[in-house]
Amino acid sequence: MRHYPLWKTLSLIVVTLIGAFYALPNLYGEQPAVQITTVSGDSLPSDFGDQVARTLKQDQLPYDSSRLENGQWLVRVDETGTQLKIADALKRAFAAENQAARYTVALNLAPRTPGWLRALGGRPMALGLDLRGGVHFLLQVDLDDAQRNALKRYLNDVPTLLRKKDLHYRGRRLAGDQVLLSFGNPQTRAAARAAIAGDYPELALSEASDADGAPQLSLKLSSTEIKRIDDNAVEQNLITLRNRVNQLGVAEPLVQRQGTDRIVVELPGVQDTTRVKELLGATATLEYRAVDTDGNPQLAASTGDVPPDDELFYTRQGHQPVLLKREAIAAGSEIVNVAPGFDQNGQPSVNVRLDAAAGQRMLHFTERNVGKPMAVLYKETQVVTNYNARGEPIRERKKIEDVINVATIQGVFGSQFQTTGVTNKEAHDLALLLKSGALAAPIDIVEERTVGPSLGADNIRQGTLAVIVAFGLVIGFMALYYRVFGLFADFALLLNLVLIVGSLSIVHATLTMPGIAGIVLTLGMAVDANVLINERIREELRGGKTPLAAMDAGYERAFLTIADSNVTTLIAAIVLFALGSGPVKGFAVTLSLGILTSMFTAIVGTRTLAHYIFRGRKLKDLPV
Numbered sequence: 001m002r003h004y005p006l007w008k009t010l011s012l013i014v015v016t017l018i019g020a021f022y023a024l025p026n027l028y029g030e031q032p033a034v035q036i037t038t039v040s041g042d043s044l045p046s047d048f049g050d051q052v053a054r055t056l057k058q059d060q061l062p063y064d065s066s067r068l069e070n071g072q073w074l075v076r077v078d079e080t081g082t083q084l085k086i087a088d089a090l091k092r093a094f095a096a097e098n099q100a101a102r103y104t105v106a107l108n109l110a111p112r113t114p115g116w117l118r119a120l121g122g123r124p125m126a127l128g129l130d131l132r133g134g135v136h137f138l139l140q141v142d143l144d145d146a147q148r149n150a151l152k153r154y155l156n157d158v159p160t161l162l163r164k165k166d167l168h169y170r171g172r173r174l175a176g177d178q179v180l181l182s183f184g185n186p187q188t189r190a191a192a193r194a195a196i197a198g199d200y201p202e203l204a205l206s207e208a209s210d211a212d213g214a215p216q217l218s219l220k221l222s223s224t225e226i227k228r229i230d231d232n233a234v235e236q237n238l239i240t241l242r243n244r245v246n247q248l249g250v251a252e253p254l255v256q257r258q259g260t261d262r263i264v265v266e267l268p269g270v271q272d273t274t275r276v277k278e279l280l281g282a283t284a285t286l287e288y289r290a291v292d293t294d295g296n297p298q299l300a301a302s303t304g305d306v307p308p309d310d311e312l313f314y315t316r317q318g319h320q321p322v323l324l325k326r327e328a329i330a331a332g333s334e335i336v337n338v339a340p341g342f343d344q345n346g347q348p349s350v351n352v353r354l355d356a357a358a359g360q361r362m363l364h365f366t367e368r369n370v371g372k373p374m375a376v377l378y379k380e381t382q383v384v385t386n387y388n389a390r391g392e393p394i395r396e397r398k399k400i401e402d403v404i405n406v407a408t409i410q411g412v413f414g415s416q417f418q419t420t421g422v423t424n425k426e427a428h429d430l431a432l433l434l435k436s437g438a439l440a441a442p443i444d445i446v447e448e449r450t451v452g453p454s455l456g457a458d459n460i461r462q463g464t465l466a467v468i469v470a471f472g473l474v475i476g477f478m479a480l481y482y483r484v485f486g487l488f489a490d491f492a493l494l495l496n497l498v499l500i501v502g503s504l505s506i507v508h509a510t511l512t513m514p515g516i517a518g519i520v521l522t523l524g525m526a527v528d529a530n531v532l533i534n535e536r537i538r539e540e541l542r543g544g545k546t547p548l549a550a551m552d553a554g555y556e557r558a559f560l561t562i563a564d565s566n567v568t569t570l571i572a573a574i575v576l577f578a579l580g581s582g583p584v585k586g587f588a589v590t591l592s593l594g595i596l597t598s599m600f601t602a603i604v605g606t607r608t609l610a611h612y613i614f615r616g617r618k619l620k621d622l623p624v
Contacts, residue, residue, distance in 0.1 A: 004611045012608050015600065016495060019502035025113040025124040026501055031064070032083040033110035036073040036090065036103055044073055055093040061086050074110055083107060106270075125504045128512035128586065129254070129451055131460050132268040135276055138447035139241075139263045146233035146441035147177070147226060153336075154203065154219060155179050157356035161199055167192045170214065179219040182210055189215040202228075230260065236440035238263060244280060254510070263443070277445065286335070287328040290365065291373040291406060297321035313377060316402040324375055324403070329365050334358035341418070349418040359415025366412045376405040376419070463516035470520045471497065474527055482534050484623035488609050489530035492601035496526045499597040500590065507589075514587035522594025525569070529562045529602035537624050547622045548614065555607050562599065570595045 036052070038044060045051075052066055052073065063086065064076040075090075077083050090105050109132065111124050129136055155174055158181070162169055169192065171182040183189040193205050196217075202225035208216040221229070234257055241263060245253045254266040270276060292310045300306045301314075301321035310323045337353045354362060379401045407419045474493060478486035500519060504511060537554030545553060570592060577588035614622075 004608075004615075008604050009608055012604055015499065019495075019499040019597075021120075021502070022122055022505045023498050023502035025111060025117055025122045025505060028112040028114070028124070030109040030111050030124070032077050032080050033108050034075040034077070034083055034086045034090065035106045035108040035110075036075075037071075037106075038103060043071070044068065048073060051093075052090065055089055056086065059085070059089045061089060069110075074108075076110055123505060123508065125501065126508060126510045127268060127460075128510045128515070129266045129268050130513045131463070131511065133451045134266065134268040134270045136267075136447075136449040136451070137265040137276070137280070137445055138258070139265060139280070139443045140446045141234050141237055141261045141263065142442045142444065143230045143233060143261050146229055147221060149441075150221065150225075150229050151177070151179055153355045154200070158196060158200065158219065160356045160360065161195060162192055165191075165195050167195060177220060180208075180210075181217045181219070183215045183217065186215045189217050193217055233440040234261065234263065237443060240439050241265060241280060241443075262446075280443070280445075286331065287377045287379065288330045288362070289328055289375050289377055290325040290369065291375050292323040292325060293372060295323040297323045313375075313401055313403050315406070316378070316404050322375060322403050322406065324377060328377075329361055329374070330354050330358035336415075343418055351418055352416070354415045356415065362417070363412065363414035366409050366414075366417075370409055370411060373406050373408050375403050376407075378402045378404045459513055463513060466520050467497075467516065467523070470523050474523060478527060478530070482530075482624055484613075485530075485534050485537070485606070485610070488606040489527060489534070489602075491609060492530060492598075492605045493523060493526055495605055496594070496597050496601045497523065499601070500594050503593045503597065504590070509589045510586065511590075512583060512586040514583040515590040518587045518590030519594060522591060522598060526594065526598035526602065528565070529558075529598060530606060532558045532561055533602065533606070534624050537622060541622065541624075547620070551610060551614070551622060555603070559603060562603065566595050566599050 036044070036048075049066065049068070052075065056063060056066070056075070062077070062082060064078060066073070066075045068074075075086055077086060084107070087105050087107055094103050094105070111118075113122060113124060151174060155172060158179065159169065159172055162181075167188055169181050169183055169188075173180050181192065183192065189207065193207070196203065196219070197205060200219075202222055204220045204222045206218045206220070208218050210216050238255060238257060242253075242255045245255055245265065245267065253268070254264065256264055258264045265276075265280065267276060292307065295307050295310055297312065298321060300310075300312050300323060306312045307323070309326055311326055313322050313324055314320060315322060334355050334357065335352060336355055339351050341349050341351045343349045379399070405419060410418075471493065475490045478489045478493075480486065482489065497519075500522065504515075509515075533554055536558040537550050540550035540553045541547065543550075573588045573592040573595065577585050577592065580588060
C-alpha cells in the first residue's frame with residue numbers, strides 16, 4: 001500500500017476535535033430564565049443587581065443565579081412556575097418605582113453551558129419557533145400608501161421647481177396614481193416638461209388636456225421608481241420592526257422579508273401575542289427642532305416653569321434637560337434618505353436628505369442660526385403594562401420623547417446636510433434611529449400563529465427519535481452487509497452527525513423541524529459514498545487485484561462519482577437557500593452542511609481508519 005499523506009490524518013484529528021468541542025454545548029440543555037434589558041439599549045445601572053436581589057428576597061423567590069450576561073441581566077431558575085413569578089415580581093417592582101418604561105422583562109431559555117466553554121465561543125444551536133414555541137406573524141406592507149406618499153411629495157416639490165424657473169402653472173392636483181399640472185399654453189407646458197425631466201428623471205411624463213381643453217402635464221412614477229419605493233418601504237419597515245422586536249429581549253428572533261410586500265416575524269419563546277402586537281403597531285416619529293439657548297433648562301426642570309414658546313425634553317444619554325422650540329423645522333416623514341458618513345475633516349457624521357418643502361424651511365432656518373445648536377427629537381407612543389396593588393395588569397398609553405442628538409449648525413444648508421459632533425458608533429446608531437424611527441408604510445397582520453412550549457417539546461422528542469431510528473437502522477445495515485468496512489462507515493456516520501451539530505453551533509444557524517428533516521436525509525445520503533467505495537473495492541477484488549491495491553483503487557476511482565453526485569445536490573441546496581423562505585432555508589442549511597461533512601468523513605475518515613488498521617498486514621482478502 002502506498003504512503004498515506006500525513007496531512008489527511010492531521011486534518012481528520014483537527015476537524016474531529018473542533019466539531020466535538022462546538023457540539024459539546026448542546027449536551028448541557030437549557031433552563032428557564034428571566035431576561036431584563038433596557039428599552040433604549042443602554043447599559044444597565046451599576047447597582048441593578050442589588051435592585052433585582054432586593055425584589056427576589058422580598059418576595060422569597062428562589063433562583064439559581066442572577067448576573068449580567070452579554071449585556072443582559074439573566075435570572076436563572078429551575079422551573080417555569082418560578083420563572084413566571086419572578087417576571088411578575090420584577091414588573092411590579094419596576095412599576096412601583098416608575099421604571100416600567102425603562103426596562104423590558106422577558107421570559108427566555110438560557111443555555112446551561114459552563115462559563116469556560118462560553119468563553120471559548122462554545123454555544124448550543126438556536127432552536128426555531130416550531131421547536132421552542134412562540135409566536136409567528138405574517139405582516140403585509142401597504143405599498144400603495146408608500147407610493148401615494150411619494151406622489152404627495154412630488155405634488156409639493158415639482159411646483160417649487162417650476163417657481164424657481166419662473167414657469168407658471170394654473171393648477172395642480174393628485175388624481176389616482178398621477179399628479180396633474182395645468183398650464184395656460186402649450187409652450188409653458190413644453191418648457192415645464194423639459195425642466196421636470198431634467199430634475200426628476202424617475203418620473204414618467206405625458207401630455208393631456210383637462211375638461212376645458214387647457215394643456216395638462218401628467219406625472220407618474222416610472223416602473224423603476226415604483227420598485228425602488230416599494231423596496232425602500234419594505235426594507236425600512238424591516239429595520240424598524242427589528243429594532244422594536246429587540247425591545248422584547250427575545251433570543252434568536254426572526255424578522256425577514258417574504259415576497260414583495262410581506263414580512264415574517266417569528267419570536268421563539270414568546271407567548272404574549274398582545275404585547276407583541278402592541279409593540280409592532282407602535283407609532284414613532286422624529287423632529288428637528290431649534291434649541292432655546294436663552295432659556296435655563298435646569299431651572300425649568302426643577303421648577304416646572306417652561307417658557308411659553310418652548311417645550312422641555314431630556315436627552316436619551318445622561319437624561320439631561322433641554323429646552324426646544326415648539327415649532328418643528330422638519331419631521332421624520334419628510335426625511336427622504338439618511339446614511340452614516342464622514343465630513344470634510346474625516347470626522348464621523350450623519351448625512352440627511354429632506355424633501356423640498358422641509359428643505360426650504362431648513363434653508364431659511366440655518367441662514368439665521370449658524371453657530372447655534374439644533375436637536376433631533378425622537379417621539380414614540382407605546383402601550384405600557386403596569387400593575388396595581390393586587391397584581392392586576394393595567395395597560396396605559398405612554399409617550400416617549402427623547403432628544404437623541406444635539407449638534408451645532410456649522411453652515412447654511414437646505415435639503416441635504418450633515419449632523420456632526422458624534423463618534424463613529426454614534427453616527428451609525430443615529431442613522432439607524434433616523435431610518436427606523438417610523439414605519440415607511442402601514443402594516444397589517446394577515447396571519448398569526450402561536451406555538452405552545454409543550455408542542456415545541458413534542459417536536460424535539462419526535463425529531464430526536466427520527467434521527468436515532470434512522471441512525472440505528474443505517475448503522476445496523478452497514479455493519480451486517482459490509483462487515484469491517486461497514487463499521488468504518490458507521491464511524492463516519494457518527495462523526496458526520498457530530499460535525500453537523502458542531503457546524504450548526506459555529507454558524508449559529510437556527511434549527512427547525514425542516515432542519516431536522518435535512519439531518520435525517522443527510523444521514524441516509526452520507527452512506528451512499530461509503531456504499532460506492534465498498535462496491536468499488538469489491539469489483540477490484542473480483543478483477544484479481546490484491547486486497548491493499550483493491551482498497552487504494554476503490555477509494556481513488558469512487559472519488560469522482562462521489563464528488564459529482566454530492567456537488568449536484570449541493571447546488572440544489574444552495575438554490576433552495578437563496579430562493580426559499582424560513583423553513584426551506586432551514587432545510588437547505590442542514591442539507592448543505594451535511595453534504596460537505598459527509599464527503600469529508602466518507603473520503604478522509606474511513607480511508608484513514610482503513611489505512612491504520614490494515615497497514616503492514618499480509619491480507620488474502622478484505623472484510624468488505
